[in-house]
Amino acid sequence: MADNRKYYYLKLKESYFDEDSIILLESMQDGVIYSNILLKLYLKSLKNGGKLQLDEHIPYTAQMIATITRHQVGTVERALQIFQKLGLVEPLENGTLYMSNIELLIGQSSTEGERKRRARLEIQAKKALPECAGNSGGQMSGSIVDICPPEIEIERELEIEKEIEREKQQTAVDNGQPAPAAYGKYKNVLLTKQEHDELKADFPTEYKDYIERLSQYIASSGKRYLSHAATIRYWITTDWAKTGKKKGGGLPDYSYKEGESL
Incomplete structure (x- = not known):
């Protein structure tokens, strides 16, 4: 009988535990426990492209993470705070946690x-x-x-x-x-017609530039991505969050509440 499931796995470099962030993490009190939690979160996020969520609507809470990693809630909460400070985890606008380096670690087999x-x-x-x-x-x-x-x-x-x-x-x-078509200078950004049309509709002034950025990055680094469309969306929305820009091409939000100063 054919096996049609998808398998996701981590691709860890030999130097993974020699990276500064991991060395700093494991040097802390309970650091080895935090390192264990981090690896488990990487694995749990694989099928969702790096997002820590039960399904597409329900993000993991600290309590849920404690259950699935088999660690105390307090330990998990401290670990998540440390992960964010080290840039290993970042919260998205909807509150979902995202494993920042996941695109460099994901492998997939259909x-x-x-x-x-x-x-x-x-x-x-x-x-x-x-x-x-x-x-x-x-x-x-x-x-x-x-x-x-x-x-x-x-x-x-x-x-x-x-x-x-x-x-x-x-x-x-x-x-x-x-079948997806190849875009970008190096013809290595693969998008279906629907994905391309949705990017064009959602990000009319940015999508071409980010397609070229992804094309150049893939060509220079050899990195693989589960979804080129999802990667482009993530890059654009992350840059928007940094500049305060909103969907629709509006200017950054410089509004302020009474009592605040610019």
């Missing part, structure tokens, strides 16, 4: 078949790059296995990702779904 396909593509990529000594049957050089140079590994990974995206688009067409 089916068991996709995971197998990725493994197959990795094998093909190794065969296509004979300059890596490790591809010639795993022979040893002295007592150390030669490893591909970083630039070769990056090239291989990018080719695998491109092939997976091409196969996803073809699968969408085969299933009668609209």
Whole structure:
């Protein structure tokens, strides 16, 4: 029987626990507990694109987070305050908490078949790059296995990702779904017609600029995103929140209450 579920996972770099924010976090009293809570929140937020919510309408409260992480409410409340100060978590306008670095950590696999396909593509990529000594049957050089140079590994990974995206688009067409079109200077921002039209309607003066920003960032960093449309929306609304701009292209809100001064 086919497995049609979606699987989400964290992609942690080897240096994850060496990052300044994590070192500072774990150096605090109860810091290891906070670190445990942070990882659990990353995992709980994966299927919602980084937002901590039970479903699309109900955000997690401290009490709910305490239940799902199996920690005391007071510990969770202190942890959330620290996470916000370290820039690991930020509240959105509707009160939902957002895991700030989640887009750099999310991996996704649609089916068991996709995971197998990725493994197959990795094998093909190794065969296509004979300059890596490790591809010639795993022979040893002295007592150390030669490893591909970083630039070769990056090239291989990018080719695998491109092939997976091409196969996803073809699968969408085969299933009668609209295939996303490629936008941006580097043709790497994938949006369906509906997503593009909604961005144009909601952000008429900004959407083109942010498509180009995302295109350049993906091309320079090699990062992947679950939804390019959602990423663009998040970037725009976050920038609006910083400047006080409101939907509809209005000017920043400089109003003030009686007794306040500008």
